[in-house]
Amino acid sequence: GDDDCDGSVDEGVRNRCGACGPEPAEACNGLDDDCDGPIDEGVCGGCTPTAEACDGVDNDCDTRIDEGLTRTCGTDVGACEAGSETCSAGAWIGCDAVGPSPEVCDNVDNDCNGVVDGNQRACGSDVGECQSGTQVCTAGAWGTCVGQVGPGTETCDGQDDDCDGSIDELNPGGGAACGSG
Numbered sequence: 001g002d003d004d005c006d007g008s009v010d011e012g013v014r015n016r017c018g019a020c021g022p023e024p025a026e027a028c029n030g031l032d033d034d035c036d037g038p039i040d041e042g043v044c045g046g047c048t049p050t051a052e053a054c055d056g057v058d059n060d061c062d063t064r065i066d067e068g069l070t071r072t073c074g075t076d077v078g079a080c081e082a083g084s085e086t087c088s089a090g091a092w093i094g095c096d097a098v099g100p101s102p103e104v105c106d107n108v109d110n111d112c113n114g115v116v117d118g119n120q121r122a123c124g125s126d127v128g129e130c131q132s133g134t135q136v137c138t139a140g141a142w143g144t145c146v147g148q149v150g151p152g153t154e155t156c157d158g159q160d161d162d163c164d165g166s167i168d169e170l171n172p173g174g175g176a177a178c179g180s181g
Contacts, residue, residue: 056090066090073097078109078116107140124148128160128167 015023017035026034028043040048040061047061058065069087074097076082083097100112103119117137123145124132133148151163160167 054087054090054092074099075112077114078112080112105137105140105142124150125163127165128163130163 013020015021015035017023023034023036026032026041026043028040030039030049032039038048047058049061050059052060052067052069054066054069056065066087066089070084071087071092072082073085073092073095074080074082078100079098080100081098083095085092085095087093101110103109103111103113103117105117105119107116109116117140119137120134121137121142122132123135123142124130126132128151129149130151131147131149133145135142135145137143152161154160154162154169156168158167
């Protein structure tokens with residue numbers, strides 16, 4: 001009616017939804033029927049539907065918890081292959097990805113760190129006067145031994161010059177026995 005007695009009915013009076021009259025009632029239908037922002041507040045047994053999340057809660061108000069949720073897991077770097085896992089009772093489980101393995105010299109990124117080979121190993125010997133060095137794997141092949149000190153000629157000096165585990169063996173230098181006067 002003409003509530004303000006100016007001869008016009010319902011002029012300028014609109015509800016939250018932009019229509020004349022009282023706001024419509026909220027219904028349990030996933031919509032904001034009363035135009036106040038929240039959806040289905042107070043009419044769906046207390047549950048306000050949202051997207052299902054992996055949290056052990058029935059977010060979408062369908063009486064099931066964490067249903068149908070999957071996500072990718074792992075990585076596709078190097079020899080690794082991404083997989084998928086599912087949500088169960090608030091936890092992500094069952095990742096079927098192919099994971100990393102120790103790096104070997106095979107021109108493959110086995111440990112999935114983005115670098116193919118590059119691993120190192122000791123080379124040579126540390127017996128006697130010898131000293132080991134280092135080799136680096138590049139493109140599936142071991143490189144030159146760097147920093148190695150190899151065996152020398154055995155001399156009568158109280159050292160294992162030829163790196164065979166014996167000192168001054170076989171009378172090096174000939175003549176009198178090594179060490180005798």
